[in-house]
Amino acid sequence: NAGVTQTPKFQVLKTGQSMTLQCAQDMNHNSMYWYRQDPGMGLRLIYYSASEGTTDKGEVPDGYNVSRLKKQNFLLGLESAAPSQTSVYFCASKTSGTDTQYFGPGTRLTVL
Amino acid sequence: GDSVTQMEGPVTLSEEAFLTINCTYTATGYPSLFWYVQYPGEGLQLLLKATKADDKGSNKGFEATYRKETTSFHLEKGSVQVSDSAVYFCALSPNDYKLSFGAGTTVTVRA
Numbered sequence: 001n002a003g004v005t006q007t008p009k010f011q012v013l014k015t016g017q018s019m020t021l022q023c024a025q026d027m028n029h030n031s032m033y034w035y036r037q038d039p040g041m042g043l044r045l046i047y048y049s050a051s052e053g054t055t056d057k058g059e060v061p062d063g064y065n066v067s068r069l070k071k072q073n074f075l076l077g078l079e080s081a082a083p084s085q086t087s088v089y090f091c092a093s094k095t096s097g098t099d100t101q102y103f104g105p106g107t108r109l110t111v112l
Numbered sequence: 113g114d115s116v117t118q119m120e121g122p123v124t125l126s127e128e129a130f131l132t133i134n135c136t137y138t139a140t141g142y143p144s145l146f147w148y149v150q151y152p153g154e155g156l157q158l159l160l161k162a163t164k165a166d167d168k169g170s171n172k173g174f175e176a177t178y179r180k181e182t183t184s185f186h187l188e189k190g191s192v193q194v195s196d197s198a199v200y201f202c203a204l205s206p207n208d209y210k211l212s213f214g215a216g217t218t219v220t221v222r223a
Contacts, residue, residue, distance in 0.1 A: 004155075031209065042116075042201060042213035043156070050209060058210075090155055099144045099163070099205045103155035 001026050004104035006091050012110045013081045021076040021107050023091030030096040032074035034058075034066065036087040037106070043090065049074055050096070081111045114139040118202045118214035125192055125221050133187040133217045135176075135202035143204040145169075145178050145185040146211070150199040159187075159200070192221045 004025045013019060023032065030051050035043040035058075045058030049068040063085060067075040074093075078085060088108050092101040119134040137145065144163045148156040160169030165180035174189045185202060202214040 033211075040215050042215045043211075044213075045210060048209060092156075099146075100158050100161065101211060103148075103157070105153075105155045 003027065004091055004093055004102055006089075006104040006107050008107060009105070010108050012112065013078075014112050015082060017081050018077070018079050019081065020078075021089055021091075021109075023074045023076070023093075023104060024072055025074075025091075025093040025102070026072065027093060027095075027102065028071070029093035029102070030071070031094050032068065033092040033101065034064075034074065034076045035090045035092065036060065036085075037090060038087050046076065046089075081109075083111045085109065086111045114143065114204060114206045114212050116202050116204055116212055116214035118200075119217055120215070122218040122220060125219070127193060127221055127223055128191045129221075131187070131189045131192045131196070131219065133200055133202075133219070135185045135187065135214060137183050137185065137202075137204050139183075139204055139206055141206060142180075143206040145176070146203040146205065147174070147176055147185070147187050148201045148203060148213075150201065150216075152198070156201065192219075194221045194223050197221045 007022045033048045034046040047066040049055045052071040065077045091104040094101045146161045147159040149159045160171040162169040162178035168177045176187045199216045203211045
């Protein structure tokens with residue numbers, strides 16, 4: 001099992017550009033999550049999906065959109081990137097009814 | 113709302129020293145508590161967890177006890193190694209969906 005995978009690993013964007021971060025899991029987990037990690041702030045939840053086809057906002061959803069069309073994939077979109085979105089982004093997944101989340105290796109995004 | 117406060121770092125130790133990272137929480141109800149570890153260049157991994165008061169989680173020589181009376185979940189290890197150098201995150205889960213993380217504590221162990 002690959003677990004949770006994320007692509008790309010690194011990305012540099014210019015202000016105003018758009019992109020999609022991809023997350024895939026092969027553990028048949030129902031729930032998936034997107035976090036951002038910033039120095040001194042821990043991880044903050046951007047969006048989550050309790051099941052295929054459903055999504056909900058987390059703490060910091062502004063400037064992002066998500067898509068969960070397939071159970072194994074959870075996409076995070078930036079429509080118009082801003083320097084404030086420079087961060088490391090982590091995807092996670094878990095089985096419903098359990099409390100342990102499994103994390104991907106992260107995507108380091110820089111917005112110039 | 114639910115929140116976690118953990119000891120600020122960075123923490124620098126010598127090999128075989130004793131490590132404590134303090135973590136306190138604010139929550140309604142009885143959340144599950146976790147310690148996650150992030151090794152350099154990697155994602156987070158679950159280190160240990162406890163789901164109810166007085167439970168002790170343990171893994172890889174690390175321990176933490178769920179203390180409801182002091183709303184704490186301090187992480188301890190009796191003898192650290194260079195390979196324990198990492199960022200440690202305390203977290204709580206108030207329900208089936210969400211995790212709330214502390215800011216993280218960077219630990220460096222020197223040989």
